[in-house]
Amino acid sequence: MNIKIVCVGKLKEKYFKDGIAEYMKRMDRYAKMKIVQVPDEKAPEKLSPAEMEQVKQIEGERILSKIKDKEYVFVTAIKGKERTSEEFAKEIQDLATYGHSDITFVIGGSLGTSPAVNKRADDLISFGKFTMPHQLMRLVLAEQIYRAFMINNGSPYHK
Template sequence: MRITIVAVGRLRSDPEKSIVEHFSKRITWPVEFREVEIKKNLAAKALKQQEGALLLKNCPSGPPIVALDERGKEITSRTFAKKISDWQDDGIGDLTFVIGGAEGLDDVVKQRATETISFGRLTWPHMLVRGMLVEQIYRAQQIIAGHPYHRD
C-alpha cells in the first residue's frame, strides 16, 4: 500500500513535525507528503475554495481519496484498519488522504472523496491532524499485521 497525504500548510520544526517523522519512519508502506499553500491574503470562503482546488490538483489520479473533516464519519482504529485492509484485498495499492487548512475542506474536495472521516467532533489544528493521521496509519498497519501495538 502506497500512501499519499496531501495537506494545506508546511510543517516547520515544531512538535507536530517530530510526531509525523516519528510515525512515518515506523510505517513500512511508502508514505509521501504533498504540502500546498496559498500565500495570498484572501477571505475565508475564497481561501477555502482555492485550497480545495490546489489539494485536488495534488492528489494522484486513481486511488481512493479519504478526506479528514470534523463532520466526517467517526470510526474506530479497528474500522480504519479494516477499510485499509479491504482496499488492499480489492487490489487497491494506493491511497490518498486529504487534510484541509484552518478553514476546513471545500465541498468540492468532500464530494470527490471516497470516504470522509473524522477524528471526533472536536476541532483539531490541521498541523496536529497530520501527526494523528500518521499514527493511525501506523496503528492500522500493526492491527492488520496482528501486532499487539493496538489495545482495545
Template sequence: MLQIKILAVGRLKEDYWLSASREYIKRLGRLVRISVQEVADEPAPEGISGAVQEQIKMREGERLLRHLRPGDYAVALDLKGRRLSSEDLADWLAGHAIRGRSSLAFFIGGSLGLADQVLERCQERFKLSDLTFPHQLARIILLEQLYRACKINAGEAYHK
C-alpha cells in the same frame, strides 16, 4: 504494497510537529508506501467574509487536487465525516488492500477546512474526533492512527 498519500494544506513548521511526523512516517515506511504532499496555505485573517473564506478554500483545494491521481481513492478528513475506531480503520485498510485498491489519498484542509470541490472528489469522509484539532495535530493523529491500523493488520504488538 499499499500506497498512502496525505495531501495537506500548510507546512509543519514547529520542531515538535516535524519530529512526530518524521517518526510516524519512518514507522509506517516498513508497512506501506507513505508520502506527504504539502500545499501552500492562504492567509486567512480574522473577520474576513464568508465569500473570501470560500475563495481561500477554493485556491487551497485547487492546489491539493493537483496531487491526486486518477486511480487514487480519496478520503477527506471532515467534521461531518464518519467516525471510525482504530479497529474499524484497520478493517477499512485491509478491505481496500484485498479489493486491490492500492492507492489511498487522505486530504487535510487548512484552518478554514476543505473546499467543496475537494469534498466532492472524495469517495469518503472520516471524522477524527468530536473534538476540534489544529490541522497540524490532525496530521499527526492521522499518521498515528494509520500506523496503529497497520500494526493491527500485521498482528504486531502496538495496539492495546
C-alpha cells in the same frame, strides 16, 4: 501500498515534525507513506463568508492538483464518519484487498476543505467533533495509519 497525506500549509513546530517522521519511519516496512504540502492561502483574520469560500476554493484547487484519478481519497471532516481504530484498520485492509493500492488522505486548511475536494472524496473521515489544529491532525493521522497496519499485522502495539 502507497499512502499519501495531502495537507495545507507548512509544518513549523519541531515536535510535530519529529512525531510524524517517527511514524513515517515505522511505516517503511509496511507501505510507502509520503506527505505532500500545498501552500495555504494568505487571508486576514476577519473574512466574510464569500472570502472564506474563495480561500477554500483556492486551497482546494491546490489539493486536487496533487490527487490522481486512481487514488482512493479520504478527506478529514468533522461531519465525516467516525470509526474505531479496528474499523479503520479493516477498511485499509479491504481497500488493499480489492485493488486500491493508492490511498490518499486530505487535511484541509484552517477553514476546512472546499466543496470540490469533498466531492472528490471517496469517503469523509472524522476524528471526533473536536476542532484540531491541522498540524496536530497530521500527527494524529500518521499515528492512526501506523496503528491500522499494526492491527492488521497482529502486533501488540495496539493494546
